[in-house]
Amino acid sequence: MARFLSLLRPQPFLAFTGGRKTSFCRMSLDVRAREVFAAAVEAVQPDTVVRHSIQRKDDSLLIDGHTFTLRHNLHLVGFGKAVLGMAAEAERIMGDHLQRGVISVPHGIQKTLLQHGKDQMLLKDKSCIRVMEGAKHNLPDADAQKAAESIKQLASELTEKDLLLVLISGGGSALLPAPVPPISLQEKQDVTRRLAAAGATIQELNTVRRALSLLKGGGLAHYAYPAKVVALILSDVIGDPLDLIASGPTVQSEVRHEEVLSVLERYNLSTSLPASVKDVLGRAGPRWEQSKEQSDRAAHALNVVIGSNSVALRCAGRRARELGLRPVVLSPGVCGDVRSVSRLYGLLTRYACSRDEPPPEVAAEVLKLGPEVGVQSWDLCRTMKVLSEGRTEGWGATCLLAGGEPTVELTGKGRGGRNQELALRVGLELRGMELPPNGPLFLSGGTDGQDGPTEAAGAVTDGGLWEEAKAQGLDVDGCLTNNDSFTFFSHLSSGERLLLPGLTGTNVMDVHMLIIPSHEH
Ligand SMILES: Nc1ncnc2c1ncn2[C@@H]1O[C@H](COP(=O)(O)OP(=O)(O)OP(=O)(O)O)[C@@H](O)[C@H]1O
């Protein structure tokens, strides 16, 4: 048996890092963690996901098992942070079948991608797709509204011979503002801004947005009728709910006014709404007049999720295995306060690192905490089983992967983000535990490359963080109280624990990684 297990143990294969040949055993956990994160991001690059989701053979297009015939009848619209790269790839695939397009993308994105050398994410010269930049600071503005009008116009002009390809990614809601008259852009923006500031979830926020918009909640598919509509969606919402990602412009959804009002009431907004919003919410019936056929057709738009946090975690797991780590994916749905999330990773470390049988009270605590952070009991049980096998089966290290979008309750005025704050808190959780000599190590990073309003995507930490900070005269507790995790990591060991991939041009929420070496190794 022992001989069999030693065969399973990863051998020191050779890997290429930065042009050098390196044996895994000599590659630090830090280097491997960063490589695994890079693989997660690479898997959900906008051009890659579009390329993998569309097969073109002559004049036929195969998407998610459905065949469409191209007769120079293809039109394209898109909105979201990753849409420029998606459009560039779609343009390459469709060739001259693509007649025209309009995309609404973040302010300054073309310049940024150019500066980062991401030429493959830019449209070709003389492209027939019009790029409209807007929504500065992720807020709907007049530029985004102009883009939304152009998109609505293009969709409205289509005939039954046409095919409309809709590219959707996170940030799409702010980039497609089309308030139902008489609501003004300012009024709509005010309602969503106040909701977000009061801590509304993306589900609550987009439930309200759908009710106040002409294009959300299936509106775009409605205007595109009688053309066929195919939407390719890069998901940035936990569970990939089609009706909520970018507020579901191609997903027919009924607006239930009671539901919308209850969200507004929950955040004490219902009494201070502008008259125009009250007027629209008070109307009975659907947002647009439409025939039965029109409504059926709009409801039958093809919506395909082509990239998500799960895809990123799957590819990260593959890369981890190549690098000699035993991967286990906990969940792509981690949410809740970073304090609770860091506590969960602390408990899982304690569970995995115990020299003897893992203490049952730790497992019980893990299971109790799971629901608070969006992780199901069976995922925790499955993961704990792998972690405890990792202790005995001779793997050098286990790489636990998870994803999602935890939250930070902001109490200070410092600079930071949820990933850096999570990494800092996990570092503190590991302090004082009896740990293997060369680990564990924790990484948390935003797949968009930008954690909060900072230039870092996240950070990498371990159990030595507290001592290291103390030796360098850094006040860990003060940094946490002031939500100053970026400043903390920038000063700590000359910033070497920061994760700095630069803007990645994609976004499928965050990736967490806990690498736990076994005691023997
Ligand atoms: N100083 C800070 N410390 C910790 N977290 C912060 C700080 N400032 C902002 N945040 C958090 O950063 C998040 C906003 O960051 P970011 O712009 O990366 O948003 P996002 O949710 O990732 O947006 P998107 O989904 O569009 O990518 C919010 O959750 C906010 O609480």
Ligand SMILES: O=C(O)[C@H](O)CO
């Ligand atoms: O645009 C949005 O609504 C959010 O990014 C969620 O998809």
